[in-house]
Amino acid sequence: MGMYIIPAGLSFKERARRANVFPITLGPHGSNFDDVISALEPFMKRLDRGQEVTLQGGEKVLLCAFTMAYLGDMPQQQENAGMKSQRAKLGCRNCFIDNESRGDLFYDTFRNGRYHHQTLAMREVMNACITQAARERYATRWGLNLAAPSLIKISPALDLIMSRPGDPAHSEYLGLSRMMHSLLLDAILTTKGCQSYAETLRSFPFPPNWPHVQGPLRHLKSYSLSEHARWSLLQSLLQQAADSLTENPRRRRSLSRESQPTGTTQSQRTQGPRPGVEHTVDVPKESAAKAVLYLSDIKKPNMHTALHYPQLAEEYAMPSNCNVLVGEDKHRFFKKVIYQTNHQKVEREPLSRRTYGKPFDYYYSTPSPIAILRPTAT
Numbered sequence: 001m002g003m004y005i006i007p008a009g010l011s012f013k014e015r016a017r018r019a020n021v022f023p024i025t026l027g028p029h030g031s032n033f034d035d036v037i038s039a040l041e042p043f044m045k046r047l048d049r050g051q052e053v054t055l056q057g058g059e060k061v062l063l064c065a066f067t068m069a070y071l072g073d074m075p076q077q078q079e080n081a082g083m084k085s086q087r088a089k090l091g092c093r094n095c096f097i098d099n100e101s102r103g104d105l106f107y108d109t110f111r112n113g114r115y116h117h118q119t120l121a122m123r124e125v126m127n128a129c130i131t132q133a134a135r136e137r138y139a140t141r142w143g144l145n146l147a148a149p150s151l152i153k154i155s156p157a158l159d160l161i162m163s164r165p166g167d168p169a170h171s172e173y174l175g176l177s178r179m180m181h182s183l184l185l186d187a188i189l190t191t192k193g194c195q196s197y198a199e200t201l202r203s204f205p206f207p208p209n210w211p212h213v214q215g216p217l218r219h220l221k222s223y224s225l226s227e228h229a230r231w232s233l234l235q236s237l238l239q240q241a242a243d244s245l246t247e248n249p250r251r252r253r254s255l256s257r258e259s260q261p262t263g264t265t266q267s268q269r270t271q272g273p274r275p276g277v278e279h280t281v282d283v284p285k286e287s288a289a290k291a292v293l294y295l296s297d298i299k300k301p302n303m304h305t306a307l308h309y310p311q312l313a314e315e316y317a318m319p320s321n322c323n324v325l326v327g328e329d330k331h332r333f334f335k336k337v338i339y340q341t342n343h344q345k346v347e348r349e350p351l352s353r354r355t356y357g358k359p360f361d362y363y364y365s366t367p368s369p370i371a372i373l374r375p376t377a378t
């Protein structure tokens with residue numbers, strides 16, 4: 001577990017640089033998140049409130065380094081907002097949709113949304129329950145965690161809902177892009193079309209500095225998040241490039257079947273399907289099973305969370321401003337560094353080996369909050 005600072009005042013390009021992600025602390029694997037936050041509480045709270053500091057020239061200024069938002073993947077953000085996991089019955093921290101209706105893409109997220117003061121009031125009602133069983137019943141019914149979110153300790157003034165934005169990188173690339181890619185191979189293209197598509201993808205000229213993606217026919221399930229991202233940006237160009245993909249006999253067959261549903265009269269055929277009239281289409285069992293699978297995918301939390309991106313965009317402009325990729329990249333770097341240590345002080349050693357991040361200097365062990373953001377001579 002790691003906790004990092006990304007200065008919000010930087011441009012998008014600068015924020016995406018690993019050197020501009022500053023570690024606050026690395027928690028040991030399996031450590032209790034609440035304990036880590038409790039350790040950070042004394043100086044993080046003072047920074048949030050504002051602290052008078054003396055600059056090198058002797059000038060005194062009020063330094064107020066407050067937190068604007070917390071970034072994280074979906075399970076972490078659910079915990080940060082004090083909600084149950086995304087797999088719970090009410091598993092959305094932004095609204096009250098339940099797991100059965102999660103596929104409803106027209107759900108009114110404004111009228112049924114969760115809001116900061118409402119959530120605090122619900123938590124008070126839950127805590128007022130006399131017995132533990134009653135508190136658990138209430139928490140389960142409304143998707144709340146029994147314990148209050150730990151981050152309230154270090155940033156009590158932040159909005160519990162809006163300051164925990166969703167991560168579009170995971171939901172869009174690992175969710176929507178992966179599903180579209182699977183759908184293309186499973187249901188849209190024929191076997192011959194799949195092979196033609198794979199050949200086109202293999203020879204497609206990727207932009208400079210873009211690694212090629214793996215062959216999708218064999219390796220789609222092991223695609224990394226960045227491979228899904230690159231594919232999602234290129235797939236429309238790919239379709240234009242591959243003339244052979246337009247030849248899809250199976251699709252033509254399915255379209256002709258749809259236009260002549262069994263059990264309907266000629267007049268109904270010309271008018272097309274009508275509401276309330278059931279049409280039967282002969283579909284192989286395997287395809288029917290896949291169709292059910294894809295229809296159930298719409299209920300996945302990664303799909304539902306996209307309904308909240310307009311609200312997110314109003315607060316933070318592009319939703320991609322809230323992606324966690326650069327933070328995860330920095331964390332991966334520290335994990336690699338650990339293998340180069342003697343495994344004695346696995347949290348402190350990686351931080352002491354940090355040789356970049358020139359604009360600021362950070363000392364891990366100092367108790368003074370002033371040292372957290374100290375301008376250096378360089």
Ligand SMILES: [Zn+2]
Nearest residue numbers: 092094095097
């Ligand atoms: Zn929701």
